[in-house]
Amino acid sequence: MMQNLPIPFLVLSFLTILSALYVVTSKNPVHSVLALIFTFFTISAHYVLLNAQFLAIVNLIVYAGAIMVLFLFVLMLLNLSKETEPVKSNWWGISAAITAGCLLLIITAAFQVSGEAVAKNPVEGIGLVKALGKVLFTRFVVPFELTGILFLASMVGAVLLGKREKGNDALISKEELNG
Amino acid sequence: MLTLMIFLPLLGFVLNGTLGKFLPKAISGWLGTAAVFGSFVIALMSFMDLTGDTTMPERIYTKLFTFLHVGNFHVDFAFQFDRLSAVMTLIITGIGTLIHMYSIAYMHEDDGFYKFFAYLNLFIFNMLVLVLGSNYLMLFFGWEGVGLCSYLLIGFWYKNVDFGKAARKAFIMNRIGDLGLLMGLFLIYDTYGTFEYQDVFKLVFAGSAESNAVNTAIALLLFIGAMGKSAQIPLYTWLPDAMAGPTPVSALIHAATMVTAGIYLVIRSEAIYALSPIAREVVMWIGLATSIMAALIGLKQNDIKKVLAYSTVSQLGLMFIALGCGAYTAALFHVITHAFFKALLFLGSGSVIHGMHHEQDIRQMGGLRKKMPITYLTFLIGTLAITGFPFLSGFFSKDEILMSAFAHNPLVFGLALVSAGITGFYMFRMFFVTFHGTYRNTHHGYDKVHESPLLMTLPLLVLAVLSVIGGAVNLPQYLGESISGGLHHLLSYDGGGQFSPILMYPEHAIELSHTAEIGLLVMAVSVFVIAFLYTRNKYVTQGAVPESDEAQAGMGKVLANKFYVDEAYDTAFVSPIEAAGDVVGNYVDDKGVKGFVDGFGSGSNFISRLLSKIQNGNIEYYLVYMVIGVALLLAFNLF
């Protein structure tokens, strides 16, 4: 059934998975970030394929643009670009792989058992700004406003957390932290 | 009147118990005596009423109140004064009065003087409840009550630990019997639906032959009670130990009255026993075994009171033989005469002990007859009466028992005769060693030995007279039809057919020819003569003194150690129960049950400690668990 799939979809999917794997396995956090950005790009491409043009753009702007830059920024700030992460033991990796694999297996199995063909009913233009905007500002206006409040709250929170308090400068050692 | 008769001693108890401390000893003592004497007078009057007038009903009945009434279960607090109760009451209050009087002198130095009289009065009260109660439960009341008083009085000198032990032993052995009695009562109630004597006996009388198995069971259970109270094998070991109490107590409780309660119970339940030959057979053989065994042990005892105690056990055994043979009158007759002469002997021994400054070992005595003439004389009469000297009271009563035994089974007669013969040996042995020979005590000089005061010798004289003439109560037929069998007539009197007599079943007429009768008499008398001559020769002519317990050998040692029954009971019952108590308390309960329960606690503690390992604070682990959980959830939904 693979053969019947269109080439662009296959390629895109392949790239997506590959880069996602790199995100997870790369020892260098900066590489991870870059790989993740690449993944987001490929996902955006998927969105385009799926006729969700607005989301594709937003994905690029918000994720690849804003959030990932934030990550990079923090990495730089904390100077974590080097491979500082202590390597976990092998069995931990194996068990994590098994766990994740199990979940994968179960989800696919679940889908195989219960999956029904979803009626294909594509509608032209729902992914466009105009169409989405209409829905967003009519039916979903209250959640939309709430999202604004959420943002405000998270912004305040982030600022508050990031602020250096007086007398809190001294580094607390791990021992002290553990009490 | 009946109520007053019963409650006078209780009043005495209450007065002495509460105010006794503030009363002078004389008043307190005479108060107790007067209470019992009052009862005696009333009892005598009532007895006259009952027997003098042919129009009198079979009993005087008083119901005080309903004791318990639950559904079908109904028990009245009621008393009846019938012919059997009357005889018992007269013995109890009559001898009780004499012993009270005696105690005034005997106990005059004791700190607990008023307490002693309070207890004695309480005992008389309980004994009266026992014999005057109109139903089995009232009997049980008195039954337990006298056991309690016996406990209190045996342990009267409470500072002595051994006395306390003896008291507890008596109470507990009695309780074992009581349990049997109680079960018997339940069975009676189960079968006949009532505790009232009259109703029960009517039903028994009307009962079918099938009920005989039940009757046998009832009879045997009641007999277990009687075993405890009347000191029969296997529950007899408490009585010798009970001699720890003051001597008047031994005379009153452990010779004359309480121990005969078992006999009373069987006579009272004659209707039931008459229907179960098996039970009677058991009663007879146990009585026989007890009688011989106790008599044998009595041969080697050196404590004056212990000898008398074993003698009592032996005599009680004789009474049970009579009961087993169906000779209820003979048993009651022996109860009466035994009460006279055994009380006399105990009081006499008390007088000796008093005169000897609380020395009880006969080996320390000797030659007392010159110092204590009255005691000597009365003691002699008592000894002659118990050993069956012709025409004294014991002679008649014992012979009646022997004859009924002969009529029942010659083998039993032979064995009973042996037992009666041994009586002669140990009694004369004690008598001669105590009063004849030379004085042997080294602590107290011979000159310090003194005769007891009048207050003590007076009861002795009265009892001596009674011991001599007591046989008149129920003279045998060969002495003349008109004067014989008074007690027998009393108990089988039916008011000219108006009511059922105490003894519902006419006794087996003793079908003996006069030759046989006289032959038996000769045998009995010759046994007496042999015993007298042998002991006189050994202890008076040769002047022998019983050897000390350590010097005993062979059979003598076994006898001196009372067949090791106490030790056997210790190993067979006391130690196992104590060990079981220890094991159950320390292991089963502490380690087992509590351990099991605590196991839940420590188990959940252990599990929670295991589970808290999982909660190690590391988020990664939590994540893994979460993922596993999600996977499991999905998987469950899936399959």
Next chain:
Amino acid sequence: MEVIIIPILASIAVMALGKKNQIWMSALLSMLPLIFIAQFFNHVGVDGGWKTLFDQPWISDNIRFTTGFDGLTGILLLLTNILVPVIILGGIRNDENRVKITALTLFMQGALNGVFMAQDGLMFYIFWELALIPIYFITLTMSGENAFKITLRFFIYTFVGSLAMLASLIYLFLHTANYSFAFEALRAVELSHTESIFVGGGILLAFLVKIPVLPFHSWQADTYTNTPAAGTMLLSGIMLKMGLYGLLRWFLPLAPESIEFYQPWVIGLSVAGVLYGALIAIRQKDMKRLVAFSSLSHVGLIAAGIFTLTLEGLEGSVIQLFVHGINVVGLFLVIELIERSTGTRMLGELGGLAKNNRLFMIFFMLIALGTVAVPFTNGFPGELLLLKSLYAYRPNLSLLAGLTIIFCAVYVFRMVQFSMFGEGKGEVASLKWNEILAFGIITFFILGLGFMPQILIDIVHNSIVQIGQWVSEARGVMS
């Protein structure tokens, strides 16, 4: 209502007065409810069922504050309100904890009165638990090394039982016609056999733990030993009776269908407990432990009597629970006074106490006789009826249980012997007026009920007959 509120108010008052409070004051306060109880007896009477005295919506319209009165309730109210003054008069030591313990005792009195009067399932449960709280704090005033552990065990033990009961009550509640916890409504629920075994089992568990019947007793001895005398007396004298009362009042009427199933088990365990407790008691050296195990033995007989379901058994059990309350409090009072004077309650270290204090000796002897169930003392009629009822159930069980009359004599007289008789080792301080009064009350009941047990039976007869009817109806339906 008043009898619940007054003691609780009194308890607050005692707390507020603090050290200024005298014994006679708190004793008087604790006797106040007796006036009302007398009124109940006069005006409400013991005939004609469990009459409601007070009824108000409480937590909701269907969970009400309902108090009722009948003979059975009356007996237990009497027991509680007679014993609490006795405890306050004699059982509380004059030390820094006196005020606290007095207040807690009074509080307990209120809670217990609530338990015995409650006509609403949830109210019963709440007061049942409320009664647990004072005892917990009283026990905690002891600073023994294991005090906390033992208290915890006791608490968890009874709590598990109580929760099982709560679950059962809620199950019944959900099946009532209009969601009500009222006794009558709960009783009206028809259960299938299986259901009733579970529901009945839950209720039964709570009571069996409290009584306690054999395998559930391991909290008892330790808690008794490690509690101040007042706590021990409350526990043994009244709290245990909650379990027996519960059996009669709640278990039998609410789950009669399950009785058939539980009867042999409970009787078997109870009779086993009778012997088990007696055997252990024979070998105890600590007087408190001795009495604790003797208590196990005695209440076992009562529980067995209840489950014979005969009139003799049921009424005998009521007599005996009253009497056992009186006697066991008397015994603990004796032990407490001995310990107060000599500083020990180990039998080996005592002796000859009778010499110096004749009055104390008389009281002790009377209480001991009552415990041994000698005729003319209060222990006898109840024991007679119980053994009789057991006899009707199984004669051989009655014989086994009857062994207790022997064992009981053994251990009680052993206790008397080693503490009072023999050579003197110390003495008991002469009794003060309050102690004499406390003993006086106890002896009054020992002798009075010894002669006239019928009084108690007359009070309780109607209630028991009614319970018996319910049970036999349900059993009729079952078979």
Next chain:
Amino acid sequence: MSILNIFSQVEISHYIYLSTVLFCIGLFGVLFRRNAIILLMCIELMLNAVNLLFTAFSSYMGDSDGQIFVFFIMVVAAAEAAVGLAILVLVYRNTRSTDVSFLDQLKG
């Protein structure tokens, strides 16, 4: 009109598989890595897998609600990233490390 008429050639199941795989890769990362930043990134990856699925369903069924949801998820993700990173900075300041296995104060 999209570049490709994807709907006729690709079943929705393929998108499901794809996003599942992506999700599990993210999950694996979360389990495997100890660096808090990578952890956050993996979470973003998981979120994106979900987003992809939402969008796929939305497009296949012609209902824009799914896309609105994706929009909201993005919002939440952004907020989460902001706060998460702020916390991370704070932790780093205190412990000089972003290793999550140091943070075991939740121990039971």
